Amino acid sequence: MSDHSPPAGLAARIAADADRAFGRSLGQASAGAELWSALQREDIDAAAAARLIGGTPVLAATVMRVANSALFGRRGQVGSLQRAVTTLGLDAIRGVVLAASLRHVGRQAVPGLLDGDEWLQHSVATAIAARRLAEARLPPPEAELAFIAGLLHDLGWAVFASTQPEAMRACLAELAVSPVRGDPGCRAVEHRHFGLTHADCGALVADHWGLPVAIGAAIREHHGRNAADEGISPLGAILRLADAAASDRIMPLACEAGWDRPALSADQAESVTDLASETAGLLEALHPG
Ligand SMILES: [Fe+2]
């Protein structure tokens, strides 16, 4: 158990709340939660994944648009779903399917507590930055998880805003009256209102949904683990930088403007030069018009 693990009762309640709020949202743009869980199976092959996705024309069209987008570097070259799955890899395909569903997640937040479109834009921007930063810096198996980790890194806010509106309202009111700056202060405010931070909450739900453990760990670490950042995983460090890039180049989520973020080196900044335009391009491919 990590030093951030919430009490078992709280963890169970959050997992159940997240299932109720989002269990059907994952894959809702497609065929529902069954498709998402089928895609999670380790033994699924490219042909089976393509068949599953192909059963839902809207999702199939989205996957084809994204696979052919500049982000994945194969503009106009991917002609079939099976080719999309084999050239991009299953982890990228899972990311695309997940990304196509995230708008439903953001929109379930109670209005006024979290701007779903802003949350989606921030999540997609962080996913792209994480992918770009991971490409040259992490070995392939971990690098391929960076996109999904980026998409889900602030899932905790959507969980809070959808399932604990009163606590979220009180938290936002406190932040508005006395803006908090710095990690210890932000951590304390979130603990006071929710019993854990949004990073711990997102990690808990990702673990509960059976995503690879490296994704949950990175989500837990995306604002650092403690003052010294001890023991942060390579994927967690990439995610921390990606969140900083998205917050800096586009904007941070309003509710977490006070958290400290690392500065990118010149080399890291170079990797995310086109972040704003790539984010706009991917959002358009996911949800045209
Ligand atoms: Fe965050």
Ligand SMILES: [Fe+2]
């Ligand atoms: Fe973030």
